[in-house]
Amino acid sequence: MARNKYPEETIKLILDEALNLFIEKGYENTSIQDIINNLGGLSKGAIYHHFKSKEEIFEAVCKKIGDANALYYAKIRDNQTHTGYEKLKIMIQSAYSNPNSKAVMSMTTKIMNEPKFLMNQITQIFDLVVPQYVEPIIVQGLIDGSIKTDFPKELAEVIIVLLNIWINPIIAKVTSEQMDRKLNFLSQLLNGIGLDLLDEETIAQYVKYCKLYN
The missing domain is CATH 1.10.357 (Tetracycline Repressor; domain 2)
Structure with missing residues (x-):
């Protein structure tokens, strides 16, 4: 999936999937790659465009x-x-x-x-x-x-x-x-x-x- 041209939708998608993984696996057991794998083809670059680290995702x-x-x-x-x-x-x-x-x-x-x-x-x-x-x-x-x-x-x-x-x-x-x-x-x-x-x-x-x- 190409990067969403609407940044707020991309951010919402990242946070929603990260939250689902934090609930399912816990923060410590969730990696950036796990989050990427659940974003339907959104690239790692798209994530790092909005968040510098997993901890920053956690804060959001x-x-x-x-x-x-x-x-x-x-x-x-x-x-x-x-x-x-x-x-x-x-x-x-x-x-x-x-x-x-x-x-x-x-x-x-x-x-x-x-x-x-x-x-x-x-x-x-x-x-x-x-x-x-x-x-x-x-x-x-x-x-x-x-x-x-x-x-x-x-x-x-x-x-x-x-x-x-x-x-x-x-x-x-x-x-x-x-x-x-x-x-x-x-x-x-x-x-x-x-x-x-x-x-x-x-x-x-x-x-x-x-x-x-x-």
Whole structure:
């Protein structure tokens, strides 16, 4: 196949196929040649015209996923039919219900092995995820009366840090039984401040999700 005369289509094709391979084989086991082999005849030169390395492709894939997640979480935040509490519960469930979850997990192993990527993920929690998505939902809950707290920002940070680090199946390499205990403890912790966010079904789905990626 000749080089696509529309650069944005070529870039989309490269990123889509790279993401599929990262999910299927993992970042470390995917080579530039693997990506080329799945591009229907697109030349190596066409790839290097847009990306200097596999790592640069990885960075672009991460941004693509991040943009998709931003739309996904904004839709939850801006929903006018749910209370703040209901939105927060949906957001917590999004770890396993988000259609991009497989893509996120395929990126996580690479991120854990690269300090700059890991630091970027942590920074995004405090600079993007909490202030733009989670804290506004908690504030909505304060306004509609479904959430009660004097510390909306701190609550948002604690919930997201625990979910993204403490029970992240890539970081927390534990058995299903241990993960179940952690989630039940987290449920009790949240119940103690009046937030019944982790019911039995949610916990079971989290354990299943964590087992899948651990």
